[in-house]
Each structure stands twice: as structure tokens, then as C-alpha cells.
Amino acid sequence: MLGAHVITDPEVAAPHATDWTGRFTGDPPAVLRPGNVDEVAAVVDIARHHHVALVAQGGNTGLVGGATPVDGEVVVDLRRLDAITDVDPIGGQLTAGAGASIAAVQAAAGAAGWAYGVDLAARDTATVGGSVATDAGGLRFVRHGSTRRQLLGVEAVLGNGSVIRHLPLVAKDNTGYDLAALLCGSEGTLGLITAARLLLVATPGPIATALVGFATTTDAVVAASALRRALPGLEAVELMLAAGIELVRQTTGLAAPLAGDAPVVLLVEASAADAPEALLADAVGGLTGVLDAAVAVDGPRRAQLWRYREDHTTAINGLGPPHKFDVTLPAGELAAFIDSVPALVAAEAPAAHTWLFGHAADGNIHVNVTGLPAADERVADLVLSRVAALGGSISAEHGIGRAKRRWLHLAQAPADLAAMRAVKAALDPAGICNPAVLLSLPPPSRPT
């Protein structure tokens, strides 16, 4: 059926066998590359009848080991389903195949006079299917919300073999259970998404970008809140610490971004119909604890300011596979949490190093710990338990995957978990869809 699109040579399959961080790896018996929804349905049918576990894979940029065939699952690579169709320049919508990259969606939206509300540093590789399956948040969450908010409908092959297709041409559609929302964030455990209908957003006006240095984390966190109120066109507020910026500088050769030595730096971006730089400078002028600021309006300079933030993930990965804890804290707890985490980690693992950066306006901080063996979960226990005790979420935007499945009970009550298992059992009764991820179920029992 799939012919040349069945890969069994381990060397050719290798890019599909290990996750982006290098922490999770497996040995898939095959990688299948279907080219349309009928071929995906045929793959699911065979897997159901032969009790074979499948791992859906898009760009393989996920950061929680959710797309990695650690237990010998068959990988289903959906990137050949990359068509973008039914672009509606009047309604501001389009349909994207699961394999289309986020950058391709952004380009198609731009060509139609709109923009796509989700953006992330992995935009050239991450796919629509992966971003829906993880409910990706990203750099514009403060403005447009996560992928769920852009999602009008999906086409998918469920684990039970049925093909659901609800790709409405209208934005308002209140016709029963929202299956697209259910699949959004399901991490490939309910079925394989083959296409999504996406709502587009207005193209922002002229944009200004600033780096703003602060004396303390509290000043920066309070500033993120003040900026949300002061700037209706606020596009992004990203937080970095001096150590992370220094690491990025060492790996990229970038110059120091600000004149002084600010311990905490916010990247702030705002759009306005007229003179966004004046508006941004004015808002920054009203903040407390600002040590220094640099504002840019021209494209190349703005792109350079973004590199200090966007290159964090790659620079940290260069130190060896990190343990990644992508968490959200209630606004009132965020600054103290950021300040206390390095000592918390050091007390348990003195040789480890903690790196912190994130989406400040969303209360979302990425805690990255390097220098720990891949299987060492002591720090995960500490950090995730602390987050839960403070009323936060153990996954802001990356999902649970394999990395956090042991701690799902910290985020979901027993009745909620039971409801999730019931949904899983209804839509994937044979348990073939990513069984090890999220709910951590046993693999489908193979015939003896």
C-alpha cells in the first residue's frame, strides 16, 4: 500500500527514533509515511487487527518524548499530508494538512492578507498535527491564546478506525461535542490528526521590540502584568535571566544586548497603527525597577533582539540532554518560584545546573536542568511537586508525553483521570494510539 514510504532500515529511521532533546530514544520496527487520509486509515486498521502500537510523529520537535518510539512502537510520520487548501481570504480561515509546518501556515495566511496566531521558534519544522496534538502555546499566547483557540475543526483517524471530518467553513459552530478541542492536547493518544481547519487573525500593524533589563525578578513579573494593561497591541513578553543570555552569547557570538548587567531581561513586543516604538518606550518608562532598555523597529534589528530569547533552547541542548519542566505558576507565585528553583535543584543535585526562561505574561516558565543522567527523576519530583503545591500547572504548553506521565496525578483529580481513560477506551479500544504517553497505559496485547 505505502510502497517506498515504509522505512525499515534503522539508519534511515534514525531521525525518527530519538527526540529533539536527545533524552528519549527507541528502535522502531518501521516508520510509515502515509500520503493521504485513506492511507492513514488503512495503517490504523492494520494496527488494530494486529495489536500494534503506533506513535504519531510530525516534526519531532516535541519536548516531552511524546513522539518517540521508546517501546518499539511503529512510527507514523504524517509530514506528507502537507497541503494547505480552502483558504478563505474573506472569512480568514484555511485548512492545513497535519504535515504542514507552522511556517507554511503563516506564509499562506500572510498571502491571504491575514496572520496565524501561533508562533514558536521551531516554526520551520513543527507541524500543524503536532501543534494541535500538543495544543502548542508559543510566543504569541498573550495576544492570541494557544492552538486550541485557533482551531475550528479537524479531520482525524481515531484509534477505533473511524474517520471523523469536521472542517467547518464558518467560525461560529455550536453543534454538539467539540471533537477538535478533545483531540487538541491529546498527544496522539486518541487518533491521528490528518488535517485542521484554522481561524486566522488580523495582521499586526507596525511592530516595535524592546529588551528591558530589571534589577529583580519581581520587578520583571510585575512589569509583564503592567504591560498587558498598558499596551492593547502587546504581542509578546518573554523572560530571560543573565546566565541564559550569557550562554546564548557564547554559542552565537552575539554582543551584549544591554549596556549594564541586568539580572533579569524582558523581551517586549507591541504593535500599533502609528509609532509603536513611542508607545512601547512610553509604557517601559512607566515601569518600576528598569535598569536599561533597547528598542528596535527595523526588521533585522528586531530579529537580532529575538535571537537572545529564541536561541535559548538550542544553546541549552548543546550542554547535553536537559530535563525540561514547562510549568505555569499563578501570577503571585511566579517571581518567588523563579528565584527559588535553582537552590531547590542544587540541594538535591549539586552537580546539576538550572536554566530559566519563558513566556512571562502567561506565567509560563521553562525550567531546564542540565548535568543530570537522563533517567534521574529526583529533580522532576521536586520541581513538579513544588509547582502543584503552589497551584500551578505541571505542563503549560509542551504536554505530558513520557517525561511527566508519572506526575499527571498532581494535575488531574482521580475522577478527571477516570473520565480521560473512559474517553481513551471509547475512541481507541484496542489501545494502539501512543499508549505509553500521557495516561501511561500498557501496550496493546499482541496475539499469542
Ligand SMILES: Cc1cc2nc3c(=O)[nH]c(=O)nc-3n(C[C@H](O)[C@H](O)[C@H](O)COP(=O)(O)OP(=O)(O)OC[C@H]3O[C@@H](n4cnc5c(N)ncnc54)[C@H](O)[C@@H]3O)c2cc1C
Ligand atoms: C526550539 C524549540 C522551541 C519550541 N518552542 C515552543 C513554544 O514556544 N511553545 C510550545 O508550545 N512548544 C514549543 N516547542 C515544542 C514543539 O515545537 C511543539 O510541541 C510542537 O507543537 C510539536 O510539533 P511537532 O510537529 O514537532 O510534533 P511532534 O514532536 O512530532 O509530536 C508531538 C506530539 O504530538 C503527537 N502528534 C504529532 N503529530 C500528530 C498527528 N498528526 N496526530 C496526532 N498526534 C500527533 C506526537 O505523537 C507527540 O505526542 C519548541 C520546540 C523546540 C525544539
